Amino acid sequence: MSLTFCNVHLTGQPQRVVYVSGALMKDLKLSGKKSVRLRLGGELFPATLKPIKKTGNHLYLTSGVHKKMKIPNAGGIHLRSQDGEVQIGPLIGILSDGPITSATNPFGSRTGFIKQLLRYGSKKSYIFAFTPKNIHWENETVHGYFLNEAGRFIRKTVPLPDVVYNRLPSRRAETTTPINQLRERFIRRKIPFFNWSFFNKADIYRLLDRDPVASRHVPESIMNPTPEQIKELLHSHSLIYYKPNNGSLGHGIYRLSYIAKSGYYARYRKGSKNALLRFSSFGSLMRTLQARHGSALRGYVAQQGIRLIEIDGCPIDFRFHMHKNGKNQWVVVGIGAKKSGKGSVTTHLKNGGSLLTPEQALSRAFGARGEEVLRHAKSAAISLAEAIESQQQHLIGELGFDIGIDKEEKIWMFEANAKPGRSIFKHPSLRSEGKASVEHILEHCLYLSKFRRREGS
Numbered sequence: 001m002s003l004t005f006c007n008v009h010l011t012g013q014p015q016r017v018v019y020v021s022g023a024l025m026k027d028l029k030l031s032g033k034k035s036v037r038l039r040l041g042g043e044l045f046p047a048t049l050k051p052i053k054k055t056g057n058h059l060y061l062t063s064g065v066h067k068k069m070k071i072p073n074a075g076g077i078h079l080r081s082q083d084g085e086v087q088i089g090p091l092i093g094i095l096s097d098g099p100i101t102s103a104t105n106p107f108g109s110r111t112g113f114i115k116q117l118l119r120y121g122s123k124k125s126y127i128f129a130f131t132p133k134n135i136h137w138e139n140e141t142v143h144g145y146f147l148n149e150a151g152r153f154i155r156k157t158v159p160l161p162d163v164v165y166n167r168l169p170s171r172r173a174e175t176t177t178p179i180n181q182l183r184e185r186f187i188r189r190k191i192p193f194f195n196w197s198f199f200n201k202a203d204i205y206r207l208l209d210r211d212p213v214a215s216r217h218v219p220e221s222i223m224n225p226t227p228e229q230i231k232e233l234l235h236s237h238s239l240i241y242y243k244p245n246n247g248s249l250g251h252g253i254y255r256l257s258y259i260a261k262s263g264y265y266a267r268y269r270k271g272s273k274n275a276l277l278r279f280s281s282f283g284s285l286m287r288t289l290q291a292r293h294g295s296a297l298r299g300y301v302a303q304q305g306i307r308l309i310e311i312d313g314c315p316i317d318f319r320f321h322m323h324k325n326g327k328n329q330w331v332v333v334g335i336g337a338k339k340s341g342k343g344s345v346t347t348h349l350k351n352g353g354s355l356l357t358p359e360q361a362l363s364r365a366f367g368a369r370g371e372e373v374l375r376h377a378k379s380a381a382i383s384l385a386e387a388i389e390s391q392q393q394h395l396i397g398e399l400g401f402d403i404g405i406d407k408e409e410k411i412w413m414f415e416a417n418a419k420p421g422r423s424i425f426k427h428p429s430l431r432s433e434g435k436a437s438v439e440h441i442l443e444h445c446l447y448l449s450k451f452r453r454r455e456g457s
């Protein structure tokens, strides 16, 4: 197998000929050959091979070749040659969708992120975004969204991609038959697809339970607990979080506490305000929760509450944005420290929270020990990512952890997000991490599509 980078030129001649410069002939081990099989994504195409005198790595594709193969554009691109086949690419597909499918705004609020991926990615790959509706399984093509020079979307039809980065936005849509079928179809064609789907909290807690290192960082959790179990957990920790298994953005979360001789307290978000209720008995607390949620409580998890470190009397926790790199290793790419709003149950920015750098937050909480704590937290996050990955049958290339640290410097993981949001990267000090995050996604796409040299090959 050989990998190289070259300049692809598209010409107007109608015949099916590929012209290859001398240096490239050698790199691709094509010297002496009269024909070659070219590949773009799922499409294989035989063509006549002709060497030309020109310095550097150049590939000229006549229109009889590039139109048939659906080569999206000229420019710098990787070539991978193996067993007489030359693959041009990679062809990377970003799968997403909008709130309602619209031609002008197909990806809704994700458009900015998707354009950023396409802008960086098009320097080293053929990269496009697409929605489930844009795939034509009958002829194995995708009518995708590429980015033109002016930064606008331009539609092109290409073969099925070499790798898919999944950013489908809807948790509900992802469990439907059409989306399950779509994923199975990619897998059947051996097209790497990451990440598989949203996680739910209980699955992650359960799976980490089996890992002796990672489980130390997971608070004690009970899925769909009985009232007796909730009471027991509350009495043993005096503070618990009671939260929806499939929740997000802090919706439906309760912070329940018990103070002997004083009673039971429930803190939660009510509209745009924070509410705090006191109950004299556990029974009356449960009745209120039942009245508010009814059978939806069956989808709740009760979890040991962690007393987070605080700044100015407000708890802080952290978002660790994790990626797999071009060598298939986990790295912590960006960390945002989230300070909760006054009286808020969670640290979400939209509930009045604010964002700091981890250095700012940890030096205020731990002084000179801050750096050491950050190192521990990073290594815990890597163990957690490795543990989750090793227990999953599908590919994971990116994770967003909600991580808490207590006053004893213990590291706790509250949630693992398979499609982490990108709001931390809006912080002026985290912009370069945002860029690094995009680059890691692209590097990992190169790895998964085999356009990166792998260890031992």
Ligand SMILES: Nc1ncnc2c1ncn2[C@@H]1O[C@H](COP(=O)(O)OP(=O)(O)O)[C@@H](O)[C@H]1O
Residues within 6 Å of the ligand: 219, 240, 241, 243, 246, 247, 248, 249, 250, 251, 253, 303, 304, 305, 306, 307, 308, 317, 345, 346, 347, 348, 402, 404, 414, 415
């Ligand atoms: N067990 C816990 N102990 C302390 N704080 C918690 C706990 N669980 C959640 N939190 C707080 O609530 C926030 C939201 O919880 P999380 O599990 O991430 O739910 P969501 O899906 O709504 O984001 C966390 O970022 C953290 O600030």
Ligand SMILES: [Mg+2]
Residues within 6 Å of the ligand: 248, 249, 250, 402, 415
């Ligand atoms: Mg969260």
